[in-house]
Amino acid sequence: MRRLFAILCCYVATSLTSVHADEPMTTVDADPATLTTVSPLPSDPVAEPVSVETLLQSLTEVKLSKALPVLKQLESLGGVALLPMFKGMLEGDLYFVKSSKEVVMISTIKGELTAQGVLSKQPLPGVSKNQLKKIRVNNKLRGFLRQAIARLQISHPDASKRLAAVQALLTHLSDETIATLERVRPQEQDEDVQAMIDLALALHQSDSADPAVRLAAVYVMADSLESDARNKLVKIIEHDTDPKVKAAATKALKQINEEIEFYGFIDQLFFGLSLGSVLLLAAIGLAITFGVMGVINMAHGEMIMLGAYTTYVVQLMMPNAIEYSLWVAIPLAFVVSGLVGVLIERGVIRHLHGRPLETLLATFGISLILQQLVRSVFSPLNRQVASPEWMSGTLDINPILSLTLNRLYILAFALLVFGLLLLILRKTSLGLNVRAVSQNRDMAKAMGIRTDWVDAMTFGLGSGIAGIAGVALSQLTNVGPNLGQAYIIDSFMVVVFGGVGNLWGTLVAAFSLGVANKFLEPVTGAVLASIFVLIFIILFIQKRPKGLFPQKGRAAE
Amino acid sequence: MNQLMRFSRLHGDSKVAPFVAILVVLTLLASMGNLLMPEDSAFYVSTYTITLLGKYLCYAMLALAVDVIWGYCGILSLGHGAFFALGGYAMGMYLMRQIGDRGVYGNPELPDFMVFLNWTELPWFWQGMDQFWFAMLMVLLVPGILAFIFGWLAFRSRVTGVYLSIMTQALTYALLLAFFRNEMGFGGNNGLTDFKDILGFDLQADTTRVTLFAITALLLAVILVVSHKILQSRMGKVIVAIRDGESRARFIGYRTERFKVWLFVYSALIAGIAGALYVPQVGIINPGEFSPLNSIEMVIWVAVGGRGTLIGAIVGALLVNFAKTKFTAIMPDGWLFALGALFVFVTLYLPQGLMGLYKKMMDKRRPDNSDSHGSDTEGKNAEPAVKGGNV
Amino acid sequence: MSALTDVREVMRRDQVWSFLKDEQKQVDVSHEVILYVEGLNLSFDGFKALNDLNLYVNDGELRCLIGANGAGKTTLMDVVTGKTTPDSGSVYFGQSINLLQHDEADIAQLGIGRKFQKPTVFEALSVFDNLELSLKQQKSVLPMLFARLTPTEIDRIDEVLNVIGLKEQCFMQAGALSHGQKQWLEIGMLLVAEPRLLLIDEPVAGMTAQETERTAELLTSLAGERTVIVVEHDMEFVRSIARTVTVLHQGSVLAEGTMDQVQNNPDVIEVYLGEAP
Secondary structure, X not given: OHHHHHHHHHHHHHHHHHHOOOXXXXXXXXXXXXXXXXXXXXXXXOOOOOOHHHHHHHHHHOOHHHHHHHHHHHHHHHHHHHHHHHHHXXXXXXXXXXXXXXXXXXXXXXXXXXXXXXXXXXXXOOXXXXXXXXXXXXXXXXXXXXXXXXXXXXXXXXXXHXXXXXXXXXXXXXXXXXXXXXXXXXXXXXXXXXXXHHHHHHHHHOOOOOHHHHHHHHHHHHOOOOHHHHHHHXXXXXXXXXXXXXXXXXXXXXXXXXXXXXHHHHHHHHHHHHHHHHHHHHHHHHXXXXXXXXXXXXXXXXXXXXXXXXXXXXXXXXXXXXXXXXXXXXXXXXXXXXXXXXXXXXXOHHHHOOOHHHHHHHHHHHHHHHHHHHHXXXXXXXXXXXXXXHHOOEEEEEOOEEEEHHHHXXXXXXXXXXXXXXXXXXXXXXXXXXXXXXXOHHHHHHXXXXXXXXXXXXXXXXXXXXXXXXXHHHOOOOEOOOOOHHHHHHHHHHHHHHOOOOHHHHHHHHHHHHHHHHHHHHHHOHHHHHHHHHHHHHHHHHHXXXXXXXXXXXXXX | OHHHHHHHHHHOOOOHHHHHHHHHHHHHHHHHHHHOOOOOOOOOOOHHHHHHHHHHHHHXXXXXXXXXXXXXXXXXXXXXXXXXXXXXXXXXXXXXXXXXXXXXXXXXXXXXXXXXXXXXXOOHHHOOOOOHHHHHHHHHHHHHHHHHHHHHHHHHOOOOHHHHHHHHHHHHHHXXXXXXXXXXXXXXXXXXXXXXXXXXXXXXXXXXXXXXXXXXXXXXXXXXXXXXXXXXXXXXXXXXXXXXXXXXXXXXXXXXXXXXXXXXXHHHHHHHHHHHHHHHHHOEEOHHHHOHHHHHHHHHHHHHHOOOOHHHHHHXXXXXXXXXXXHHHHOOOHHHHHHHHHHHHHHHHOOOHHHHHHHHHHHHHOOOOOOOOOOOHHHHOOOOOOOOOOO | OHHHXXXXXXXXXXXXXXXXXXXXXXXXXXXXXXXXXXEEEEEEOOEEEXXXXXXXXXXXXXXXXXOOOOOXXXXXXXXXXXXXXXXXXXXXXXXXXXXXXXXXXXXXHHOEEEEOOOOOOOOOOEHHHHHXXXXXXXXXXXXXXXXXXXXXXXXXXXXXXXXXXXXXXXXXXXXXXXXXXXXXXXXXXHHHOOXXXXXXXXXXXXXXXXXXXXXXXXXXXXXXOEEEEEEOOOHHHHHHHOOEEEEEEOOEEEEEEOHHHHHHOHHHHHHHHOOOO
């Protein structure tokens, strides 16, 4: 009887795999010896029906509380071929046709309901929802399904999928799971997956009666950052009777905790750098306008806001090409904000030359007008700007450290913009003029540099960069009329801290303030952190009124 | 040399006295209009109007504070809202303690918001605030000490110009953030409100309102006269000298930072008093008063009226706020446009404000009108008080 | 008890509190030298503005400093008046007062007056007010708040107004004065303060020949009673007033002596006319 059953299993398995030819099986082969290890418990009351079809049939009939054994059998019989079914069941997409009792998966494609036979893989024509009945699941079943999916995924050809599967198994290691893992371990090629499987086995072995085995297991766990391993170690320290194991576990836990602390530090550092990159983008525009013209553009924040709204509008115009929208938005935002900047310079600031305080007031008035304009045109509510596919997601370094891609890109982007700006100032004639004017305006004028033109261009450049900063910000936060206001004080702090007229100072200041802010935050809370940073800068100016990297000598007077 | 002495007495603008007289008379008239006239009389002044006028006068006092340091010493503070709000909070705390067990939760000791936050004890900085004299002391001390510390730090290290402006803005911004926090113990987002009475007088009563209004007017007059005296003194001349040439003033032996610090403190005290008078009349104080926009708005009142003239600051505050009340009633969205435009217009075309314009017109009229070629565009904008048209 | 005695000590009626006392130090010129400048070094970003500079000025002397642009003349004045702090070296006013320990206001109170290259007066104040503020007086906040114009002060101002010839413009705003008049006003502001040492940077720039002559007269008449150090490019003017001339070159003293001695000094000739003859 047993033999016959095994052969039958093989048959079903191979016949199913042939349907799924594009997903070759790597580990589940037709070796009867292996299959016997996953055979259902003989004591099962519903062990009588032996084919996948009959099992599926019974799945439609059994009560919720009796479904677990059926699923167990299905897993061992159907194997990888039933993976989509398990997944569908987990998500509640598994139905059966009321009349024929055929089990189907439903999906909605282009607004139309389609049902696909689980075994036949053929779509059922013309099925409506009221002909179907859902196969219900409860939490217990869901738990099992997840485990089963993970067990089946172990044989997935993609190493990352296998890794994820083993990882999912760690939380609940049943005997079957261990058996499966032990079976696949020798065939596994990928090192990461190997390590993960070893960890799973070690977790299991740590419950062994033999202290030597437990000790070995602890050593394996020491190298892992998985939270399951850590929890297990804590448990061992509390309950294990063997002092040697206990000592090893304590040491391992300490090592792990140190590592976690280290990665936590890296994580904070990353967030700090990310904030720093935003500050840098917001501040460099201000740094050059302040450095060259000695005026504070209080509407600088609104230039950022305009850039962000440009992104929003671009996405409205091209809803089907969100992926590329940023490439359009970046130059467009530069142009829009830059033009507005030039207009402000020509229309207002030029007439207030040599009166920096009045300039501050006038540009503040402009910022009020721009804000209200945006409120009237778009609405006072925040707008959501979509992130392109390639910017969302995370970069997973290890179980506790993952970096969000959008922040990573913005960090790189900020550095790129900084580099470009540096290049413009160093290599172009505009840059030469700008530097000349910022060092000695009168002399530059005497040399025949059209200072008013340089002023306008500088202002345009600074504002344009603010616009670009707006594009970057739109990827991190919602876009609203007050977006820019929040940044003007911070940006100015960066400029003051770094030293006026020094781009490198701005860079260092932006990143150090960003990092300081993020490291203070967990200790003091976000609000107090920014207050502390403000107070720090006020005190800092006491010591070094000209910033970190002051312009020295007579030019500074 | 006698003529010299006489000159220096005549030299100062003697418009303060008539202005104070006008202020006092108008205050008396308005008060009587409210208290003595029947409600259907044409001369009846509603309590709403009285409160509104009281609010305007608080703003005028605030504008005076800004003008004293900006107009006369060239220190553009974008953080005077902070001193105003701190004075207001000190008064608000007193009024809050006066509520006693009449709050929603009926706790005789703790204000409602503390009960709401499950606090069991009054924080230390709320101690003593139930005493009027102590609260009034705090109205002066808190803004004064903050101004002293900030001013001492900033002026000692010679932070000037736009740096200083942004620093003051950062100061009020930091306080804004801090006061929004519930844990600070100042009512968080909602601030302090639902006041019942002051020194036992019902805050809703007409007589209390009129009294508060009259006290505001009186204090405004006193502060105006005192400020005028200070600025007429030799110290006032030093202050103007610092505005025009700080390093020169230092090279003839003045510790300019000390003058600046004390003037800053004086100005902060005025702002604090204005805030303390504002709160009982308006009935609420919340962190919004710390917002940088508020602080910068008061600068524009001064700019409109004419900085460097005390009366100009008062006139500016009254005019702009009157316009604001009217404007927001007609088209609420338009106000920020108008305010923004006002900022640009005044800085570009009216650097000396209305007082400067008035003076220019007077100067033009007084000597033989030789150069009466085409009055410029600003001329049309002058108040009707100035009789237009050349003879 | 001791606290009470302490309080009594502090509250003694026959004494003014020490922090209220006017700590005007007298300049000790017992060795005839009023200004000692020794081993002064100062560099901006690698550029040596002052290079081991040594200078001694006698009490009552009229000293002229000459030298090309960048020779360190103005920088030296900045250091003496406390505007700039040197990298190393010492500056003593008389025997005992270390100027490097004092700030600008202190130094001015000690009796060192300075006139800038560009005339700086308080433009919004009247000529009279400008002089009133420059008077030798208690210059801290409270005394200034309650100060009244005394007849002595008016006389003093009147006197100076006569010297600088601005009697007519007494109540004019200083901003409305001509360039030359501003120069005079600034000199007047120095005089009214009765300083011991005057540092004057290019006094005759922008003055007419007649005014220049008057300035020369004024400066020579001041010497003796006061010590005057003048920086000037106008060699005719220097020749007309100078007794001792110091030539600065690249931040240090190149030569010192009478005008003739200096003009015949081979080092000076080399520096100014190229190679030595």
